[in-house]
Amino acid sequence: MDSGLRERKKQKTRAAIRRAGRRIAAAHGWEAATIERIAAEAEVSPSTVVRYFPVREDILLTDENDEHLEALLRARPAGEEPLESLRAVTVEAIGAALAADPEELRVRARLMADTPAVRARFTETTAETGRRLARALADRTGRAPDDLEVRVFAAAVLGALREAVLYWAERGLAEDLTALLHRTLDTLRTGPTLPARP
Template structure:
């Protein structure tokens, strides 16, 4: 029997919620300092002090300063959404519904933070370099689920191509909105970009 999409985001345990709260506190402190004195002029120890945590705690949650800007809590939630899609659904369609569904749930809360993140990524070369590493990790995570659902190996070329195409389309849609000052249209543009992939890249 095909599985159906959940109507609510996965519930997190108390420990995971506390971790998310700590990460968010560190991010908020970092964004405030970045705005006041610039990214390069803000050391991690200042971020830790502003967030009322130790520098070691910052590094436990974010291995590098770049990761404060680039990482979020959404990858595991996308995986849960993806696993809940019908098994007979085409992989790009499953990824499209999983990603867009999650964006719809968190769009209002995440839009302001996304604008800050994208502005910093456009301004700071080190962030753009680190971003590619983060996308690789996200791709590995999604590839594992697609391989699991399709019965293929995780290094199967078809799996890798699908994941790379989806992440590339996602990135292009996000920056398309940002560069045109239309961050409020992000959900719509991401949905459209993934629809282009799902229908076979026709023009």
């Protein structure tokens, strides 16, 4: 089997496992989405599920977007403020996910809000995404990838976006998520505004 065909087969298997896990979780909750049940739904063996997803929560949370997100960030105009660059690429990525499969994004958000193990793993995967984006930001700003300011900034933006998604889920997914993301990033720039004095 040539390498291209082998890779397509792997991607197809990975996608089938993800779909199965998310379908079961949406219908019955995350605890019901056992490795065995996911394997049966995806028509693969339990060992295949574990091989592709050693951490069960990654079935729900991971996708192939980190590399794409980094490429988008590197392609932003030179001289653009880092916050605006990150705003452009993250809002575009989440908007694309909403357009492609809004129900999948809603399921993921609900489970992140309601399931401590999923929320904890989401925090870990967000940190991994932050490290990738920090490398791109470092290159764009002429700093080292382990520069404190670069690391803090990337982590702050992604942590803020994580909170926006949780806020959205905790309030019944009723608000406009894109507007919430812009509001979140505006808050990073200005901080909370003080209430008007009587």
